[in-house]
Amino acid sequence: MTDHALTPETLAELERLRADATPGPWVAEFSGKTGPVVMDAESRNALDHVAQCPHYRGHSDAALIAAAVNHLPALIAEIKRLAHERDFWKSQDDSRRVLVRKNRVERDAALAEVAALRERIAALADEWSTPESHRNAAWLRERDAADRIRAALDVDTAALDAAPADRDDEAEGGGVE
16 A cells, blocks of 8 residues: 555455554553553553554553554545545536526527527618518508408408307307398
């Protein structure tokens, strides 16, 4: 384990090493016979130590080893939790980016359609406002024809409105005798 990256493989290796080692918790002790040692907290004999730290800062080394071993499972669990959370937020960010891209494409298409419609409306307004326009004349003829049809329909409707009682009797099957 010369690489210090905390990859999933490294974490699995640390978990395996901890599981294979002397069960914890571990404590740092000082014995006149052995000096600073790391040992199982249940052990009553410093000679049953897990590690001996005879260096100048041996007691600090022993305390660090014991604390690291005791906290290793919680540290690994927290690293995994944070990696899972990072992956979750990364996927959320990726999803958001896809939606933003899609919305931009839809917005741009809608803006292009609006611009085209505005151009068409402006062109029609110019065309219809010119009395010399052939289309304008055709439009006026069509409008006049539509007005004549409406007027004819209004006359027929007025005739029908004159005898509503007769229509109601016929609808009920009575009829006029």
